[in-house]
Amino acid sequence: MNSILQNFADGLALGSIYALIGFSFFLLYGTHRIMNLALGSLALAACLMGNILHQSVGLNFAAVTLASMLVAGVVGYLSFFVLYQLLPDRTGAASLVACFSLWMLIEEMVTHYFSANAYRYVSFFGLGEYRIGTLSLQAADLTLIALAILLLGLLPWFLHRSTLGLAVYGLTDDPAAAAWVGVPIRRLRQQCFMVATALAALALSLQGAKLGQLPPMMAMGLTLKALVLTAVCQPLGYRYLLPCGLGLGLIECFALWYGGATMRDASVLILLLLLLITWQGRSKIAWRLGVPSDSQRRGRSE
Amino acid sequence: MNEAAWSLGVTIACMSFLAMSAYLLLLAGKLSFGQQMYFGIGAYATAMLTSLWGWNLWVASLVAAAINALIGGSLARLLRDLYGAPFAVASLLLAELCRLGFSQFEFTRTIHGELLGPQGLNGFGQIRWVLEQGWNIRDYALVVFGFLVSVLAIFYLIENSRTGLRLRMLGVDPMLARCQGIRVDHYQVAVGAVAACVASLGGGFYAHSMTYIEPALFDLMMGVHAVLYAYIGGLGSVLGALLGVAFDIGILAFIDTIRQHRMTLFAMVMLILLIVRPRGILDESLARRLRLLPRSRHAP
Numbered sequence: 001m002n003s004i005l006q007n008f009a010d011g012l013a014l015g016s017i018y019a020l021i022g023f024s025f026f027l028l029y030g031t032h033r034i035m036n037l038a039l040g041s042l043a044l045a046a047c048l049m050g051n052i053l054h055q056s057v058g059l060n061f062a063a064v065t066l067a068s069m070l071v072a073g074v075v076g077y078l079s080f081f082v083l084y085q086l087l088p089d090r091t092g093a094a095s096l097v098a099c100f101s102l103w104m105l106i107e108e109m110v111t112h113y114f115s116a117n118a119y120r121y122v123s124f125f126g127l128g129e130y131r132i133g134t135l136s137l138q139a140a141d142l143t144l145i146a147l148a149i150l151l152l153g154l155l156p157w158f159l160h161r162s163t164l165g166l167a168v169y170g171l172t173d174d175p176a177a178a179a180w181v182g183v184p185i186r187r188l189r190q191q192c193f194m195v196a197t198a199l200a201a202l203a204l205s206l207q208g209a210k211l212g213q214l215p216p217m218m219a220m221g222l223t224l225k226a227l228v229l230t231a232v233c234q235p236l237g238y239r240y241l242l243p244c245g246l247g248l249g250l251i252e253c254f255a256l257w258y259g260g261a262t263m264r265d266a267s268v269l270i271l272l273l274l275l276l277i278t279w280q281g282r283s284k285i286a287w288r289l290g291v292p293s294d295s296q297r298r299g300r301s302e
Numbered sequence: 303m304n305e306a307a308w309s310l311g312v313t314i315a316c317m318s319f320l321a322m323s324a325y326l327l328l329l330a331g332k333l334s335f336g337q338q339m340y341f342g343i344g345a346y347a348t349a350m351l352t353s354l355w356g357w358n359l360w361v362a363s364l365v366a367a368a369i370n371a372l373i374g375g376s377l378a379r380l381l382r383d384l385y386g387a388p389f390a391v392a393s394l395l396l397a398e399l400c401r402l403g404f405s406q407f408e409f410t411r412t413i414h415g416e417l418l419g420p421q422g423l424n425g426f427g428q429i430r431w432v433l434e435q436g437w438n439i440r441d442y443a444l445v446v447f448g449f450l451v452s453v454l455a456i457f458y459l460i461e462n463s464r465t466g467l468r469l470r471m472l473g474v475d476p477m478l479a480r481c482q483g484i485r486v487d488h489y490q491v492a493v494g495a496v497a498a499c500v501a502s503l504g505g506g507f508y509a510h511s512m513t514y515i516e517p518a519l520f521d522l523m524m525g526v527h528a529v530l531y532a533y534i535g536g537l538g539s540v541l542g543a544l545l546g547v548a549f550d551i552g553i554l555a556f557i558d559t560i561r562q563h564r565m566t567l568f569a570m571v572m573l574i575l576l577i578v579r580p581r582g583i584l585d586e587s588l589a590r591r592l593r594l595l596p597r598s599r600h601a602p
Contacts, residue, residue, distance in 0.1 A: 093333040105569035
């Protein structure tokens, strides 16, 4: 019973990271129609730069995370400039290839210019784990879960009630119409790129604090799974990111517990592939299951 | 030419098969980061047929290519509704699943007192068919080059035919192509099968030149490189894929002073190229000027 509870808690924490990074992808895809594959490595590079403050000056987790998010904002802006402003073909294969190239570039630079010592990450305010019987709950995990639920829970309110949220929603829906009603599209797109990278940096910073290290390979695995999660949820709408992310985290942890690493990888890959083929390729199946996408829902209400 | 140069030539040729496979899919409007799967299946299947059952390499390569064509065609049919990023992600997931399968795959036979065959994560060693025939690296390289030239010639003929034109149409706008009466689904399945077949040939030759393969070789980076090679070289002609491979493996890996920063340099060049020449060095307009593509009155 304790193992089940432990796996449940671990799965929720892992799923929260997927949901947070997935939301970053979602935001970028909605506003730019770009699947920024370099997002994870950009956020990781920002976290490692922020971590320098801890290693050189001894700053705590909050300061390091704040610095990481600021750096992530800056690298997010630079990536916006390269992937969106400079690239002549911003849609389709060329954009994906550019994102992959940027990802390779950042990962190579991180591997070359940060020593292995730099991967040791600042701890979460020196707080370890809380024990309830044999169940252990890490403070960083609890914060991650709370953050994901709070951010993604408040998202519908933000998107539908606030001026900025409505502008983002309008830009996602129809950029030309948004421009007509006075939404500053270019500035908003820049801001979305910066916010998405900063949010991914926040998720990675919490994960790094939990594990005590942030190796470059970590970004790749998290990014790819979050990317597939986004592709799966894209026809359904952003509301499904949190439940799908948490579900994925739970499946991963329980599969690891049940059958080891191979079982975990195989089950997650097969599940994501099946979801991708059925929900992305034929969204009418999702429609039959009673989960209409945002555009379908709007079309129906009109 | 010394042995190292011939060996480098064989590696370039093997990777060219993979790049050509990615190129063919790109022409049809599909970006696949999973062509290393067919390369891997081709490598394992060919090596098993020659090492465990003593088949001739050429027959084994063709049988492995046929198996791959069947798998490639079936998967292309399964993923026919996916385009853009979802297709790229799905192909990547399939390749990772396949790599996971290689890491669990064990099939050994004792031949002349020696245990041969794939042994999961430990890989598959002692692939010695070429050495057993008494060939040196030069002989083997010439045969591989022969195969490469043959495949290039077939690609050239296809590109300059009505089929090639239809493929490019499909790549630009599948909906429009369908409206023009092109059977999009059939073309997609055929392209998937042929691309898998070409990648399989490369994998078979690669396994026999390296004499050892393991699942880690066929990772995501191999698939990404295949696409990047096709993009660097250009989408105007199949020669572009070869140009991309020669640039990375032939130039960047060959110069000692930059070998350590090869990947950084490669990624930078790729980004700059995508900004300056979004369709690669040998793009459609240059290919037309060099008469690698038929000239059209309406072409830019």
